[in-house]
Amino acid sequence: MKAEELVGKVYAPFTVDVEKGRLRLFAKAIGESNPVYLDDDAAKKAGYASLPAPPTFAFSIAMDAEQPFKILEDLGVDKTRSMHGEQIFDYIEPICAGDTITGVQRVVETFEKKGGAMRFIVTETLLKNQHTRPVANLRTVIIVRQG
Amino acid sequence: MTIRFADVQVGDSIPDLAKPPIDRTQLALFAGASGDHNPIHLDDEQARSGGLPGVIAHGMLSMAFLGQVLTGWVPQSAIRSFSARFTAMAFPGDTITCKGVVTAKTQENGENVVDLDLAAVNQDGKQTLAGSARIALPA
Numbered sequence: 272m273k274a275e276e277l278v279g280k281v282y283a284p285f286t287v288d289v290e291k292g293r294l295r296l297f298a299k300a301i302g303e304s305n306p307v308y309l310d311d312d313a314a315k316k317a318g319y320a321s322l323p324a325p326p327t328f329a330f331s332i333a334m335d336a337e338q339p340f341k342i343l344e345d346l347g348v349d350k351t352r353s354m355h356g357e358q359i360f361d362y363i364e365p366i367c368a369g370d371t372i373t374g375v376q377r378v379v380e381t382f383e384k385k386g387g388a389m390r391f392i393v394t395e396t397l398l399k400n401q402h403t404r405p406v407a408n409l410r411t412v413i414i415v416r417q418g
Numbered sequence: 419m420t421i422r423f424a425d426v427q428v429g430d431s432i433p434d435l436a437k438p439p440i441d442r443t444q445l446a447l448f449a450g451a452s453g454d455h456n457p458i459h460l461d462d463e464q465a466r467s468g469g470l471p472g473v474i475a476h477g478m479l480s481m482a483f484l485g486q487v488l489t490g491w492v493p494q495s496a497i498r499s500f501s502a503r504f505t506a507m508a509f510p511g512d513t514i515t516c517k518g519v520v521t522a523k524t525q526e527n528g529e530n531v532v533d534l535d536l537a538a539v540n541q542d543g544k545q546t547l548a549g550s551a552r553i554a555l556p557a
Contacts, residue, residue, distance in 0.1 A: 330452075354477075
């Protein structure tokens, strides 16, 4: 499929449970020592329902649903020819352990650079929690090396 | 200490975050924690077959570090938006330092907000991420 034909495509919704152990592992992996991200009581004292997901964890939620690769499958492009060019998060409400997050990804635009050597594909993924309130919007730019 | 809007001026730097060197254990942990299991972050042979010199760090690991420079400065709930462009690869052994500078003070949706330019740089001063963020601050 041509990239232009994908613009406007909306993928089927996905649902991911945000688990406390996973958030602790993420915190450990990034060398996070702030107790808000590790200790339930510290998180609650800081005003969160439970451990908050760190700022970039919203991308891992989409990753768990393999969302970033769906456009590559549609284009018939191998993963090794693609790179993550840019990532933008807009935050609406915290995502915390115990939340069930539903996301919908939409292809926003595509364009070429460097005389067609690189194809840019921009998607947006709106995440909502179990209360159907929007929590974050992700804008992801994937770059495909062509030719 | 609570950071207040009145205390922050355009041109101010927020405190740097100097991370310890990235190692392979960290990449393995981050693969599991982030859900990005791409072998180019774990397996030299597969990374080389993809044209890389060896395993590379996850771009989102560096972006997570950049998030920590923000959450080290203000509570996470103050972050309205956060973005990064991946400008160069990071490798095991690299030492990443994250920096932020205030570029604007303004109002949005009845809140006082400041905009920051962010950067992650390696031990040679090479920029691996160029980012920005919008932070809401109390008056």
